[in-house]
Amino acid sequence: MSFSFFKPSRPKTPQDVAKAIKDSLVALDTKTVVEVKALEKALEEVEKNFVTMRCMLVGDGEVEPNAEQISQLALEVCKEDVITLIVHKMAILGWEARKDLVLCWSILLKQKVGSTYCCVEHIENHYELLDFLVVCYDNKEIALNCGNMLRECIKFPTLAKYILESTSFELFFKFVELPNFDVAPDAFSTFKDLLTKHETLVSEYLTAHYEEFFDLYEKLLTSPNYVTRRQSLKLLSEFLLESPNSHIMKRYIVEVQHLKVMMTLLKDSSKNIQISAFHIFKVFVANPNKPREIKVILAKNHEKLLSLLHNLSAGKGAAEDDQFEEEKELIIKEIERVARMYSPNC
Known part of the structure; x- marks a missing residue:
């Protein structure tokens, strides 16, 4: 329920509404707004026009919205x-x-006119608007509003693709660790949408930007912030183990540095992080085409790994726990097999 004091005047045409919104927003630029009262009046006009736009899009309880x-x-x-x-x-x-x-932003973006999402097309011709919205995470006053608007944009492949490939994307690795407890989770939610909403698009992005992406992502996995480590690890499982990214996973699990990160996370003080790390670690171990460097690391650290694994339990429920124990047993046997074949001095 809106508590605005403004009620839209009716009837107004869509042309009238759009023009009124434009004029009132432009008025915020005039020199008169340096005066407090003038600024307040200009902002009231903007709010009144936004109420009119909202009512035209969703109705006002008395009049239903008109599709045309x-x-x-x-x-x-x-x-x-x-x-x-x-x-x-x-x-x-x-x-x-x-x-x-x-x-209103959410509704307008989804509005198809003929065969075209006209507002999405408009943003495609002004991609700098997406960069601006991303940067707004640095402004805690509007960060959540801009985050909501970004997530609406990300639903459309062309807009998501632009953000992924823009220099602005790297800012998310900073924003997800902001000290503000409201802004950081919102930034992570947007970051997650970028990496999960469009599987093929993400697969293409990861293929083209593999090294720089995972260099940055490792910093999240090794962050001193518990929430960052846990969320990043869970997200890694989601986009790494999905079928369109199988080629990325195959590349990831043959690199010693990534294995070392997972081994470190297996020792984390948080059981949740240990469990999540195990589900990625097991892919390194179960890989039938493990390179020699991976086998040597597993053999060299097999005693510590086996000790960690023996003490690790899912504790989620009978069925899930049984499956986890079966997987763990297979991984333990494989580590033991590798350890017999490779010694630390080989």
Whole structure:
């Protein structure tokens, strides 16, 4: 329920609404806004116009939204370049206006006019808007609003692809570890969507940027922050072990550095992290084509590994626990087999 004091004046056409929003946002740039009262009045006008837009898109409890008007509004906000204005003015807007904006953004992006998502196409012609939204994670006042808007964008492959391949993507490795307990989880949620929403797209990205990506990702897996380690490890399992990424997994599990990270995580003080690490570690061990370097590491550390594994239990329930114990037993036997074949001095 909205607690805005503004009620939309009716009737207004989509053209009127888009033009009014544009004019009120542009007014925030005028010299008069240096005066507090003038700024307050300008912001009130923006909020009033956003309420009108929201009611046109979702109805107001009395009047249902009209599909034709929604389509026309989507076209008009693109024509008037309102999308660019609302992104760049986000930090100036009040809480209520930002809330309405995020809701309207979600609906407008999904609006198909003919065969085209016109608002998505508009953003494709202004990709810098996505960079701007990513950078906004550095502004705690609007970080969550921009995070919501980004996740709506990521639902569309072309927009997700741009973010993945942009220099802005690397900022997520910083944002997921921000000290703000609200912003960091939101940034991780967006980061996760980027790596899981479009499997083929992510597979192509990881293929092209394998080394730089996993160099950065290792820092998350070895972070001193427990939440970062746990979330990153769980996410790694999700996108690494998915079938479209099998070629990435095969490359990952033959590299000694990655094995060492998993072995370190098997010793983590958190049982949850130990269990998650095991599910990736077991792929290194079970790999029938393990390179000699991997076998040597397993043999050299077999006593410590076996001790860790013997003390590791899932404890989730009878069925899951039985499966875990079976997998663990197979891994233990394989480590023992490798240890018999390779000595630390080989």
